[in-house]
Amino acid sequence: MRFLSSRRRHPAAKGLLLVLALFTMGALYSLVAPAAQVSADPGTSQQVAKGKALFAVGCASCHGLNGEGGSQGPSLVGVGAAAVDFQVGTGRMPMSRPGAQAPRKENRYTDEEIAALAAFVATLGPGPAIPTPDQYEPKGLSSEDIARGGELFRTNCSACHNFAGAGGALPNGKYAPSLEGVSSKHLYQAMLTGPQQMPVFSDEVITPKDKREIIAYLQTLETRPSQGGLTLGGLGPVAEGFWAWVLGLGSLVGFAIWIAAKGARAR
Ligand code: HEC
Ligand code: HEC
Structure with missing residues (x-):
């Protein structure tokens, strides 16, 4: 102790102390730092x-x-x-x-x-692993869960994929595809990885259970019996109004042409 205190004011003391402090911090950090994150299945x-x-x-x-x-x-x-x-x-x-x-x-x-x-x-960098069937197969969900899946779908997905999952156009020649017939696994992975214009729906934002509920909802949409009449792709009231407009106005125009043709011949 006497040795140290007598050299306290030595010009090199400060520098030495700093090096010593840094070294201790480094050693401590290496002890408490978590092991490097590795992906769940790095493969052989x-x-x-x-x-x-x-x-x-x-x-x-x-x-x-x-x-x-x-x-x-x-x-x-x-x-x-x-x-x-x-x-x-x-x-x-x-x-x-x-x-x-x-x-x-x-x-x-x-x-x-x-x-x-x-x-x-x-191996190139940590990223989402391939989900397992118990993550993406929507088994044992109640009808409330499925209804909640419908709500989640309408808030998070319908802006691009249409509320019946029929898909829709996006700017610059891009499009959100129809979700009909897409497997549970691909539905889950699309949410997990967000291809192209689609946002990533990480497990913090939409939990694995939420994802299964959305998948279950989409599957019930596909098996839902038709209510009769033309479904028009389930495009909804706007599109149906549009068809009424096209067909209604179209037939009026056709009728007007027919009258004009008749009239000309009559003269
Ligand atoms: C901002 C628009 C947008 C939103 C919101 C969005 N998507 Fe997408 N989605 C896309 C686009 C664009 C693609 C096509 C990507 C591609 O082809 O690379 C796509 C592709 C997909 C596919 C792949 C379909 C196939 O044919 O393989 C699935 C499944 C999907 N989306 C599900 C969802 C679900 C479920 C949600 C809501 C949780 C959602 N999307 C929200 C734009 C969107
Ligand atoms: C002709 C060029 C081309 C070839 C060949 C090609 N890719 Fe791609 N890839 C692209 C482009 C462009 C994109 C981004 C646009 C898109 O997703 O549509 C992309 C996107 C991807 C993505 C998505 C990246 C993300 O951010 O999610 C993956 C994964 C991928 N490619 C894997 C592959 C694999 C694996 C192969 C070989 C089997 C392959 N690609 C061959 C051009 C190519």
Whole structure:
């Protein structure tokens, strides 16, 4: 102690103290800091290697060899396995040609190949993992839950997808597709990853149970019996009014032309 206190005012003391303090802080931090976050299923190294090879052939021309992005496609760092499973599973990727939006089409990959591609992209950065069936299958929900799903759908989704899920146009040649016949898994993944113009509905905003309720609601829409008459795509009162206008006015115009033609002949 005497040794230390006698050298308290040494010119190097301050600097030394600072270094010592920083060192202790660093050591303490490394003890209490949480372990680095890893994605739930990083995949086996063999699967990742297979995915990397598939990626080099089918995807790298647009997304870069390491998914870093390029002039033709965005970076895939941190999009997660769920985004790959959704994009490739719905046939959107690989995109065949540049356009306003990658359309849904026939999927060219086997389930195994998609899993490998997803495992590879998951190694690029942490992102949402592929959801499991107990996350996305809407089982054991009461009719109140389904009604709540309808409410959630109308507040969060109907602005783009129409309140019957029939889809709709968006600016710049883009569109929100119809949700009819979309599988529970793809519904869940679309909310989780927010493709293109669609916002991401993270689990904090719309909980996994909320998501299942929305899925259940959409499925009841599909099985709901028709009330009779023309559904007109369930487009609602505005669109139905529009059709009445087109057909009503159209027939009046047709009638006027018919009268004019008759009149001319009569003269
Ligand atoms: C012709 C170029 C092209 C090819 C080939 C291609 N992509 Fe894409 N990809 C794009 C473009 C452009 C987008 C962004 C626009 C879109 O989503 O429609 C995109 C978006 C994505 C997204 C969504 C990213 C996000 O932010 O959610 C994923 C995932 C993806 N691609 C994976 C793949 C995989 C896997 C392959 C190979 C099987 C592939 N892509 C092949 C051009 C391409
Ligand atoms: C701001 C507009 C917007 C909102 C809000 C929105 N979406 Fe989307 N959604 C889109 C667009 C645009 C696409 C097409 C993306 C693409 O093709 O890459 C899409 C695609 C989807 C798909 C994929 C369909 C398919 O054919 O594969 C599903 C499922 C989906 N949305 C569900 C939802 C649900 C459920 C909600 C509400 C929780 C929602 N969306 C809210 C714009 C929106």
